[in-house]
Amino acid sequence: MAAPDIIFAGIGTACGLGYGKASLIDGLLAGRDVFSVLARPGRQAPDGSTSFIGVEMPDPPELPFELVPKRVARTAGFGARVALAVLHEAWGEAGLDDVAPDRIGLVVGGSNLLAREQVLMAQDYAGRLAFVPPRAGHVYLDSEISGLAASIFPIRGFAHTVGAASASGAVAVIQAAAAIRAGTVDACIALGAMQDVSYLDLLGMRALGAMGSARFADQPGRACRPFDRDHDGFLYGECCAALVLRRADQAGPGYGALIGAAQVADGQRGPEPDGDGQRRAISLALQQGGLTAGDIDVVSAHATSTPKGDEVEAASLHALGLEQAWVVATKSVVGHGLSAAGTIELAALLLQMRAGRLHATRNLDHPHEPMLRHVQGLPQPLAVRHGLKLSFGFGGTDTALVIRGAA
Amino acid sequence: MESDDILSILIGQIREVVPELVDHDIGAADSMAALGVDSVERSEVLMNTLEILGLDLPMVQLHGPRNLGELALLLKAKCGGA
Numbered sequence: 001m002a003a004p005d006i007i008f009a010g011i012g013t014a015c016g017l018g019y020g021k022a023s024l025i026d027g028l029l030a031g032r033d034v035f036s037v038l039a040r041p042g043r044q045a046p047d048g049s050t051s052f053i054g055v056e057m058p059d060p061p062e063l064p065f066e067l068v069p070k071r072v073a074r075t076a077g078f079g080a081r082v083a084l085a086v087l088h089e090a091w092g093e094a095g096l097d098d099v100a101p102d103r104i105g106l107v108v109g110g111s112n113l114l115a116r117e118q119v120l121m122a123q124d125y126a127g128r129l130a131f132v133p134p135r136a137g138h139v140y141l142d143s144e145i146s147g148l149a150a151s152i153f154p155i156r157g158f159a160h161t162v163g164a165a166s167a168s169g170a171v172a173v174i175q176a177a178a179a180i181r182a183g184t185v186d187a188c189i190a191l192g193a194m195q196d197v198s199y200l201d202l203l204g205m206r207a208l209g210a211m212g213s214a215r216f217a218d219q220p221g222r223a224c225r226p227f228d229r230d231h232d233g234f235l236y237g238e239c240c241a242a243l244v245l246r247r248a249d250q251a252g253p254g255y256g257a258l259i260g261a262a263q264v265a266d267g268q269r270g271p272e273p274d275g276d277g278q279r280r281a282i283s284l285a286l287q288q289g290g291l292t293a294g295d296i297d298v299v300s301a302h303a304t305s306t307p308k309g310d311e312v313e314a315a316s317l318h319a320l321g322l323e324q325a326w327v328v329a330t331k332s333v334v335g336h337g338l339s340a341a342g343t344i345e346l347a348a349l350l351l352q353m354r355a356g357r358l359h360a361t362r363n364l365d366h367p368h369e370p371m372l373r374h375v376q377g378l379p380q381p382l383a384v385r386h387g388l389k390l391s392f393g394f395g396g397t398d399t400a401l402v403i404r405g406a407a
Numbered sequence: 408m409e410s411d412d413i414l415s416i417l418i419g420q421i422r423e424v425v426p427e428l429v430d431h432d433i434g435a436a437d438s439m440a441a442l443g444v445d446s447v448e449r450s451e452v453l454m455n456t457l458e459i460l461g462l463d464l465p466m467v468q469l470h471g472p473r474n475l476g477e478l479a480l481l482l483k484a485k486c487g488g489a
C-alpha cells in the first residue's frame with residue numbers, strides 16, 4: 001500500500017509582524033519594516049559598546065488559565081510562552097483535539113534556546129548564587145520547550161528536540177514527516193522554537209563576520225538586504241512557528257503536501273556555505289517529489305543577506321536551472337530566526353501559496369544576481385503548483401523541502 | 408524572629424510560587440504536599456524563604472518536618488543556631 005501524502009494541516013506563527021498567521025501574511029505582502037535597535041534586556045553589551053539591529057516581537061498573548069495554569073505561566077520564559085501561543089494557534093486549526101494523544105508527536109527545532117535568560121539569571125544572581133532557583137536545573141536543557149509543550153497539550157506519542165543551527169526548523173519538519181511515514185504517529189508538530197540570543201551570541205556572530213550591519217547602522221530598516229549588492233550580513237529576528245503535519249487520508253489537503261524532504265551533511269563545521277551540499281539537497285528533494293527544476297514555481301530561499309551565503313545560494317539555484325522560478329527572501333521582512341527560520345519561512349511560503357501572491361524581497365535595490373527571478377517592489381500574483389523551501393545551517397546542514405500546492 | 412513570622416513568610420512564598428493558592432486558607436497544620444505543591448515548587452518556596460531569612464544551608468537539612476508549623480520551628484532553630 002502506498003504511503004499516504006503528508007500535508008500541512010495547521011500553522012501557528014509569531015514574529016516581529018505580530019502573533020498569528022494573518023499578521024504574517026499581511027505584513028509580508030505589505031513589506032512592513034519592523035527592524036530597529038534591539039531593546040530586550042540582555043541583547044546589548046552591558047558596557048554600552050553595542051547597538052545590534054534586528055527584529056523583536058511583541059509580548060505573547062495571555063493564554064487561558066485552563067490551558068496554562070498560573071503556577072506554570074510564572075515559570076515559563078519568554079521563548080517558552082511564545083512557543084505555547086504558537087502551538088495553541090496551530091493545534092486548533094489542525095484539529096488535533098480529535099487525534100488520540102499517543103498518535104501525536106512533537107519535534108522542536110533548535111538548541112541553546114534560552115541563552116539570553118541564562119545571561120540575565122547570571123546577572124540577577126551575582127552575589128547570591130546560593131539562591132539560584134531550582135528550575136534553573138532543568139530549564140537550561142533542550143527538553144524545556146518540548147517538555148513544557150507536552151505538559152500543556154496532550155502530546156503522548158513522543159516529544160524531543162533536534163539541533164541543526166539555522167536549519168533546525170526545517171530538520172524538525174523532516175523528522176516530523178519521517179515519524180508519520182514510519183507509522184510512529186499520525187500527526188506530528190514541527191516547532192521552530194525562538195532562538196533567544198544573548199549579547200554574547202550576537203557578539204560572536206558579529207565576530208564571525210556573519211552578522212550585519214555596519215553599513216546601515218543608522219538605518220535599521222535598510223540593513224537586511226538579501227541578494228542585494230550592498231548586503232553585509234544577516235540581521236537577527238525573533239521568530240517562532242509551528243507546523244502540524246498530518247496524513248492526508250485523515251486530514252484532507254490542508255495547505256499543501258510535503259512531497260520532497262532532503263537533508264544532507266556537507267562537511268563544514270562552522271558558517272561556511274557549501275554549494276555542493278545545497279545542490280545535492282535540492283536534487284534529492286526534487287527527485288523524491290518526482291519533479292524537475294522546471295516544475296518549481298517559487299523558491300523560498302535561505303537568503304540570509306550575507307555576501308558569501310547569498311552568492312553561493314544564487315549560484316546553486318543557477319546551476320540547477322531554477323532561474324524560471326520566482327525567488328522570495330522572507331528574512332528581508334522578519335529577520336533571521338536562526339532555529340525558527342526554516343519553520344517561519346515555510347509557514348510564509350504555505351500562506352503565500354494559499355493567497356496566490358508572493359511577497360517582495362525588501363531592500364533589493366541592486367540584485368547581484370539579476371538572472372534570478374526576484375520579486376521586487378510589489379507582491380507578485382502567482383498560482384503556485386510547486387514551491388521549494390531551502391534552509392541551511394552552520395555545522396554543514398543543507399535542507400530542501402518541496403511542497404505541492406493544495407489547489 | 409518568631410516561628411509565627413517564619414510561618415507567614417512560608418505561606419507568602421507558597422502563594423507566590425503557586426498563585427492558585429492565593430485565596431486558600433493555609434495554616435501551621437498544612438503540609439506543602441497536601442496543598443498540591445510539587446517537588447520543584449517546594450524547593451523554590453524553601454530557597455526563597457532561606458534567602459529572606461539570610462540562611463545558606465543545604466536543603467537536605469530541611470527534610471523531616473511533617474507540616475508548615477514544624478518547618479517554621481526547624482527554620483527558627485537554624486536561625487538561632489547560625
